[in-house]
Amino acid sequence: MRWTETFITTQRDDPQEAEIPSHKLMIRAGMIRKLASGLYTFLPLGLRVLRKVEAIIREEMNRAGALEILMPILQPRNLWERSGRWEGMDDIMLKARTHQGRELVLGPTHEEVVTDLVAREISSYKQLPKNLYQINTKFRDEIRPRFGVMRSREFIMKDAYSFDYDDASAERSYQQMFDAYTRIFERCGLNAMAVEADTGMMGGNRSQEFMVPAETGEDAIVLCPECGYAANVERAGRKEEPVRVTRTKQTIEEIDTPELRTVEELAAFFQTTADRFIKTLIYTADGEPVAILIRGDRDVNESKLRRFLGVEELELADEETIRKITGAPLGFAGPVGLEGVRIIADYSVAHIAAGITGANRKDTHLINVNIDRDCAIREYHDLAIAQEGDLCPRCGLPMTFRRGIEVGHVFKLGTKYSEALSAMVKDESGREKPAIMGCYGIGVSRTVAAIIEQHHDEKGIIWPSPVAPYQVLILAINPADEAVSGAAEGLYKELTKKGMEVLYDDRPVSAGVKFNDSDLIGISVRITVGKKFIRSGGVEVKRRDSEEVHSLPPSEVTELVEEMLSLI
RNA sequence: CGGGGCGUAGCGCAGUCUGGUUAGCGCGCCUGCUUUGGGAGCAGGAGGUCGGGAGUUCAAAUCUCCCCGCCCCGACCA
Structure with missing residues (x-):
């Protein structure tokens, strides 16, 4: 893609409305634009990253045996009354109404819809296990949307739902998702950790969150450096300190x-x-x-x-x-x-x-x-919020605190929804049992923001190559010079033909602008073609995450770039 | 919902306290020329219902009241 033919509008100044690095950088790099509080348009550059993350998620979900479906965003009120959540989730649900006065919910999550589907379609244990997932827009009327796409009213989520016929099978499904999540975040270049979590409005027996450690994270994580216990502060237990006290003899x-x-x-x-x-x-x-x-x-x-x-x-x-x-x-x-x-x-x-x-x-x-x-x-x-220095409930040593961004959450739901919505299956003896469920969510748009929180410097974003909007940026310093533009064009065509995603900065603007935009949008490998090429026939190849510059003739560039991309 | 802050050109801001020609600055944008290795120079130009409404006044970006929007903290929440 040529820069002059796409739609990348970068901004020099930090936007006044943004507080945290990912939000500032997504706006400055031309990835997103705000429509209203908690509502964002993804521009071409931002959408490319979103799609990359989605592609990784799809691959890993499919590999784990989950089946992609697409459920409606609008859901009938009746379904939510049956699950008992029409009341409980009232404050975060956005609602709509048809001409006939029928009440609909803009889905904040899809347990009801998917359980209803399974209730209708599945009747025997022989059809299980099944794991159904989708990547879709969710709507939640957040009390306070903030930090750009980190917490917004409308966001992209991958949600998966597993249905099993016995506990052992349900445990396997949960573990498969846990492993898939681990791989997904790893492939996104994220250093994520699983922590014990509160099940909240979802209900169920057990849940774990995938947290990306970041100072700007909205969640507090309690960690035991000794035994590895990790929990959201909402969930974190603590061991009681054995303290000797002297009772007063004085009277009240x-x-x-x-x-x-x-x-x-x-x-x-x-x-x-x-x-x-x-x-x-x-x-x-x-x-x-x-x-x-x-x-x-x-x-x-x-x-x-x-x-x-x-x-x-x-x-x-x-x-x-x-x-x-x-x-x-x-x-x-x-x-x-x-x-x-x-x-x-x-x-x-x-x-x-x-x-x-x-x-x-x-x-x-x-x-x-x-x-x-x-x-x-x-x-x-134990009813207290854990504090720094509290003792680990497992090993009794002092725990520490960190902040984190919740990018994923896996739940063992048990039979809460299958009972409420009659998702029953017959077992070997012909008896009806409610399916055992799990649900598994990844905030896709939030993951993009979390990646930036973890991968940036004072100049801009530093994409891990698998999620970078483009793999290679070709920067022609003076494209009016035919030798320069000729070499840049040649490389552009060659690398593109090799299947690489190349952005060619062919704008007739000054070198400084291009270098700064290049650092800002954070593409993994940059190729610079300028007067050094005219003088010596060499172009320069540099990784965004390194200061090292390789000078070499254009004919050798492809090989070096391929090697670099395999390492980032 | 409570507390705080903000709203002036596409972006970042000054001007508001103390009302007074034609509302400014930097960046960006358009035209031309000169430039081209880390946010170029010169010349010319476009762009504003000063968030909206009502009021006070000879006169309102500036004072008063109401409303709207945005951000932060809290409460709350995957």
Whole structure:
């Protein structure tokens, strides 16, 4: 492709709206343009990369035995009512309505559609296992779209769904997808890692996310450098620290704390630190109130709590409920004498000696509280968000934190959807059983952004060759000079004939502009034809990821470029 | 939804506090000439309902009110 015949508009300045490198570079390199918040057009250069990633995904999915299909984006409301997610996913679903008033959902995901399909078409265990996938646009009404295509309202996703008849087979399907994902991200040049994850709205038994470590990632990953335990912070467990505490012998005292509600305010008032406080939070779990005790310097991990309680709906109780349970307004709840509500304590409170806590009376707190002496706590559990230095739940050594970008997520769904949507198969004995499902997603457009996050420098993108929009860039310094353009044209034709994807920068602009654009769009191999060629007959070949320049006659270029591309 | 910021030419910005000729700068764009190894030079040129509406005023990019859009943090979320 000649630069003058394609549509690559680069920008010199960072766009004002972009914050992270991939977003800035995708705009500057002319890969994407914004239509509105969270909505982007892919321009030719960006689309080429997207297609490369898709091609890798297709190859690996097909190799793993998955079958490509294409499902509708618009889905009937009825299907979502049957799965029970019409309510639960209400806030992220974009909806449409036909002239007749029929309600449709712009698919945020496709479990319902694919399970319904399988329910209709498959009836015997002999037809299983099956794994169906598609690469399609998904719609999610994100509360806050951000970072360009990293989190947008409309995005390209590869989603696969496996159906098996027994646990062993389901486990194999899961493992096959896990392995395929590992290969896909590797081929995209990504250093990705699998971490334990929360199943969230998808439900199911177990899930793992594929994370690309990046400072700009939206997720926090907890890692154990010793045993390799890795988990999303939403999921991460922790081992309790064995701490010896000295109980106070002093008795509980009531202290006036007018209008002091938060731990910070109280810590300042008592001139002490947050870890002396027993924080008492009242939640409503599927309509039932529950009191959670946690040390003042810790936060409740609501995913853990939801999982522990086995409930769907979990939110902090409203003021009225708090008043009813504690007899006090918001900010003065405490475990001493608290009755008529289930109390669950995070392990962190077990160590507090002479603690401070709410007195269940307005403007009053208690001091000298010994949790074992003064409160009747029957349930202790790990309910806290993991923090730097917490101990690994597997090996007990301190864990570290990293940030990451979630590019893929694999789930063991069990029979949640197959039961709801009657995807039943007969086993050998003729009995009907729900199919065992797994689902597997890759954010394709997000993967493109993640690749840039991991592969760029101050000048621009540095594509791994398998996903580069073109493999080779030919840069003619002064194409008006016939010797230069002749040699460049010759190379362009020769390399193209060899099957390489070549972009030929034939623009009549100054050398600096071309060099800078070349670095910006990040094509793996650059061939420069300029006055050195006129002088000495040599052209220059350089990899984007290296400073080394090879000078050689045009006749030797093809071989060197082929060799280089095989290495990048 | 709460907090903060922004909206002036395609892009990046100044001007707004303290109202006052014809709204500026850099880059980009168009024409011509000269240039061509890391964002060229000279000359000429085009391009703006200053996000929108209402108001105050002799006078509004600038002050007031309402609305819209965009970005960041939080809440939330694959």
